[in-house]
Amino acid sequence: GENVEQHPSTLSVQEGDSAVIKCTYSDSASNYFPWYKQELGKGPQLIIDIRSNVGEKKDQRIAVTLNKTAKHFSLHITETQPEDSAVYFCAASGTNAGKSTFGDGTTLTVKP
Amino acid sequence: NAGVTQTPKFQVLKTGQSMTLQCAQDMNHNSMYWYRQDPGMGLRLIYYSASEGTTDKGEVPNGYNVSRLNKREFSLRLESAAPSQTSVYFCASSELVHEGTEAFFGQGTRLTVV
Numbered sequence: 048g049e050n051v052e053q054h055p056s057t058l059s060v061q062e063g064d065s066a067v068i069k070c071t072y073s074d075s076a077s078n079y080f081p082w083y084k085q086e087l088g089k090g091p092q093l094i095i096d097i098r099s100n101v102g103e104k105k106d107q108r109i110a111v112t113l114n115k116t117a118k119h120f121s122l123h124i125t126e127t128q129p130e131d132s133a134v135y136f137c138a139a140s141g142t143n144a145g146k147s148t149f150g151d152g153t154t155l156t157v158k159p
Numbered sequence: 160n161a162g163v164t165q166t167p168k169f170q171v172l173k174t175g176q177s178m179t180l181q182c183a184q185d186m187n188h189n190s191m192y193w194y195r196q197d198p199g200m201g202l203r204l205i206y207y208s209a210s211e212g213t214t215d216k217g218e219v220p221n222g223y224n225v226s227r228l229n230k231r232e233f234s235l236r237l238e239s240a241a242p243s244q245t246s247v248y249f250c251a252s253s254e255l256v257h258e259g260t261e262a263f264f265g266q267g268t269r270l271t272v273v
Contacts, residue, residue, distance in 0.1 A: 052212075056199070076237075079259025090249050090264030091202070097257075136201060140259040146192070147207075147262065151201040155182075 049074040053107025054077050066124045068153045071101075074116065077139040080120045081147065086133045087144050095122070115143060127157045154155035161185050165250050165265035172272045180235040181217045182250030191233035192217075192262065193225060195246040202249065208233055217242050217260045240272045 050073040060066050062146050072080075074145035080139075083091035097104045097111045097120065113120040124131055135153050138147040166181045184191065189210045194202040204217030206225040214225050222244060224236045233252075247269050249260040250252060 054203075081259075081261060088266075090251075092264070093261045096261065105200075115215050146190075146204065146205075146207055147259070148218075149194075149202040151199060 049077060049139055049141070049148040049150045051137060051150045053064040053137050055151060056151065057154045057156075059156045059158065061128065062127060062128050062129060064127055066122075066127055066131070066155055066157075068119060068122045068135055068137070068155075069119060070121070070139075070150050071117075071119045072148075074139070074141060075115075075118065076141040079140045079141075079147075080111070081138050082111060082122050083149075085135045085136065085152075087133075093135055124155075127155075129157050131155060131158050132157045162187065163250055163252055163263050163265035165248075165268050167268060169269050170271070171268065172237075174219035174241060174272060176240050178240065179237075180248055180250075181232070181268075182234065182265060183232045184252040185231065185248075186263065187230070187251060188254055188263070189230070192225065192251045193223075193233070193251045193255075194234045194251065194266075195219065196249060197246050201228070205235065205248075229262050231244070240270075242272045244270065245272045246270060 081096035085091040086092045109125040117150045137150040141155040163184045185205040193205040208214045208227040211230045250265045253262045
């Protein structure tokens with residue numbers, strides 16, 4: 048089955064700095080790569096996703112890049128703000144619709 | 160627009176007791192999922208239902224059973240709770256599409272087995 052590894056497990060940055068979280072996956076058939084943000088006491092919520100036919104996608108301060116050859120994808124957050132502090136999960140899924148394998152999560156702390 | 164609703168939000172069980180976690184979605188999604196979340200281990204799939212009338216095992220199904228009651232509802236049952244089942248449980252739903260799509264999560268059920 049699919050295996051997703053996520054690094055780092057914790058990340059602390061100063062407000063205004065950039066944050067990068069990286070994930071690798073094992074199944075070359077995976078073609079959908081979402082990123083979820085989980086705030087304390089809540090369920091994960093999608094913040095951005097990318098499909099295998101695209102190399103990069105941006106949404107304001109958030110971007111995701113995908114390298115299918117190397118089987119890795121990354122989340123980039125620019126101009127971080129304290130409200131970006133949360134746990135971030137990457138995931139990968141293939142043709143078994145919606146059935147995603149998640150990374151172990153990154154706890155991001157943005158210091159004011 | 161409630162999205163995915165889970166009940167209860169918190170539960171304490173004694174070892175050997177049984178209980179059912181309830182989940183309902185109002186987005187007319189075909190697929191529903193149960194995950195457990197343990198510290199440092201991300202989300203692990205327990206069972207899923209790709210469409211009404213079907214259920215399949217995920218990564219960690221032992222000790223659990225599920226029922227897809229109708230298109231809206233998907234329940235998770237612990238027949239004989241064990242301390243190893245102490246966790247936060249999340250229900251999720253998504254459209255059934257071949258190329259993958261966003262999953263919508265409930266607020267979670269925090270279960271403690273003593």
